[in-house]
Amino acid sequence: MTETTSSSAGRVRTRFAPSPTGFIHLGNVRSALYPWAFARATGGDFILRIEDTDVQRSSQAAVDVILDGLQWLGMVPDEGPFYQMQRMDRYRAALADLQAAGHVYPCYMGVEELDALRARQLADKEKPRYDGTWRPEDGKSLPPVPAGVQPVLRFRNPQGGVVAWDDKVKGRVEIRNDELDDLVIARPDGTPTYNFCVVVDDIDMRITHVIRGDDHVNNTPRQINIFRALGKEPPVYAHLPTVLDEHGEKMSKRNGAKPVTHYRDEGYLPDALLNYLARLGWSHGDDEIFSREQLLCWFDLDHLGRSAAQFDEAKLRWVNAQHLKAMADDALAALLAPQLQQQGVSAQALTDGRLPRIC
Missing domain, CATH: 3.40.50.620 (HUPs)
Structure with missing residues (x-):
């Protein structure tokens, strides 16, 4: 079983990590309020991280609204803002470490082939997922490497057992590893993907508590397994219910x-x-x-x-x-x-x- 433990005794460190792909509204602010309030209530640190890897949709205007809004509300971070696009060298170094340790492998399955696989799975009433074609295993023969294809890098997710954590909102959560396929953590051009960057950031920034919306619950077991592969303990998680409009x-x-x-x-x-x-x-x-x-x-x-x-x-x-x-x-x-x-x-x-x- 892969399970989170409570954060080690020490200073609380929380974070707010918005994507600057649009202005922040009150639902976003509530997601910032709770980690800020928890850090302040415990004498800890509140970190601001701008997750700007979606280059086409991110804008400086959206960043300005985030900074102006937090300043007006008096929720000034103790550290940051840190920008993910300025940390690419760090992510690539961590990817290389994982690959050297056997936790990452290249996958040459193209988009059309992956779409065809998902169509077959849906037709058979199966959950659409990557089938591990390029996952190396003892005694397994991999297909010939196609010419001219740049591979993605996939995380070698553990097989068997469950990922479990005690969520501060949802209580005990358990997800079977067999429900998780091997996640793409780097695109063909080498750019790392969201779930990988988040884990590296949380490690480097020494985040002890991740307080965020429950739309991230499906990401959590994947991120926990990446934490483990990097030899680190995951933080404490609290997944907040959605804020609905009128x-x-x-x-x-x-x-x-x-x-x-x-x-x-x-x-x-x-x-x-x-x-x-x-x-x-x-x-x-x-x-x-x-x-x-x-x-x-x-x-x-x-x-x-x-x-x-x-x-x-x-x-x-x-x-x-x-x-x-x-x-x-x-x-x-x-x-x-x-x-x-x-x-x-x-x-x-x-x-x-x-x-x-x-x-």
Whole structure:
């Protein structure tokens, strides 16, 4: 059995690792909030990593929204941002180490051949998967290497047994190794793939807890096996339920989610937004309204919810209103002045002492 253990005693290190292929919305921010809050609550470190290997879709504009949004929310990382595209030499060195140890092998099965294999499997009502044609085994004869074909590199996944971990949200999770085929970890041009880069990054950045969306659950057993092949212990995992939009769909740009900077420009308070998002999947008793300081005092991984949470903009406005009411007049005036100035109110009118009294 391949199983994760709890992280070794020591400093907690968490990470937020967005892909800059679109602006970050509130669902993404909640995925950043929990690792940030856990690091702060435990006196640990919060690391920002930009997973920009999708070169065609990644953009600097999306990176800027990530950085601006975290800065506005006061969720400033202790380390980073680190960019995966700047770490290619490190990934290639780790690939070479795995290949030398026999954990990686070249596969010359082309796209058309792979598509035909999957079509046959689907026709036979089998799970579509790579069949190990090029996986070297004792006594096995491999096909002749086709001329002019650049191979992919596949990870030699263990056979037999299960991959198991105790998820801080989902509880015990076990996946049979026989359900996992040999994952492509480098493309024909030598570029490493997502699941491999993530593991190398988490090792190098000494990540102790991976707190991320449950759309990554299927990646976890593969990543655990790569950790083991590299001779490292996997981190503790917590896979968060999805944040749904007001129509019950997964929150996404495609479904009309707004960038986090929209809420800044609309006058929402950062602490109110953090308060609201924290409650979308975590609780501290029946407390609805709490300060940033209270959140960081109370936050743990033992009270994360298991069910999908639904965004409610009316509830967010109510939470924001409670935080506005609790602010001192001078502090509220200081936040309000730039907004009014953008609306054309003169600087003199904003500095003559009347604004705090109006607040």
